[in-house]
Amino acid sequence: MLDALGLDYQWVEVDIMTGGSRTPEFLLLNPFGQVPTLVLEDGRALAQSNAILLHLGENTRWIPTEPWERAKMFEWLFWEQYSHEPYVAVARFQRVYAGKTAAEVEPRLMERGHLALARMEAALAHSTWLAGGQAATLADLALVAYTRVAHEGGFDLAAYPSLRDWIGRTEAAFAIA
DSSP states (O other): OTTTTTOOOOOOOOOGGGTGGGSHHHHHHOTTOOSOEEEOTTSOEEESHHHHHHHHHTTSTTSOSSHHHHHHHHHHHHHIIIIIIIIIIHHHHHHHTSOOOGGGSOHHHHHHHHHHHHHHHHHHTSOSSTTSSSSOOHHHHHHHHHHTTGGGGTOOGGGOHHHHHHHHHHHHHTTOO
8 A cells, every 4th residue: 555655654573473564663563463563653553454555545545435346345354354364364474384285284374365265356346346346445356365375375266266366456556566
């Protein structure tokens, strides 16, 4: 979102594998001890990826002004945290960062991850964007993050053609490299 808005920022790498998000200094910024954390110019810190997106996206074209479309965007943002990230992102984490083999990843993660991807595929088979409007929203940005790298968690996106097309559209809409 920072890139899409053309804002200057400094990226600070926090190594969660070595406890970087549990240091006293980090916990002063973010008592949840999680990444990401956005620190504003005035020193205030904001945690949780979707809260950060909503803050940065305020008064931009990526938050619909029409109440129903905005509500649908929120619906997908909440769904992302409850029904997508805990499976797709966690499977990816286990494979990429924890070094687990495909056989070592809990089957339920894969099952639920595929259900999430199938839910997105079904929605995108009938709509260009997740919230159903004529333009990308923060819901698309939030969900493309882990969906575009789902293959790293063992999810083959070949069975999801609408989803694959949407990934390309979303990357283009937000100028994601």
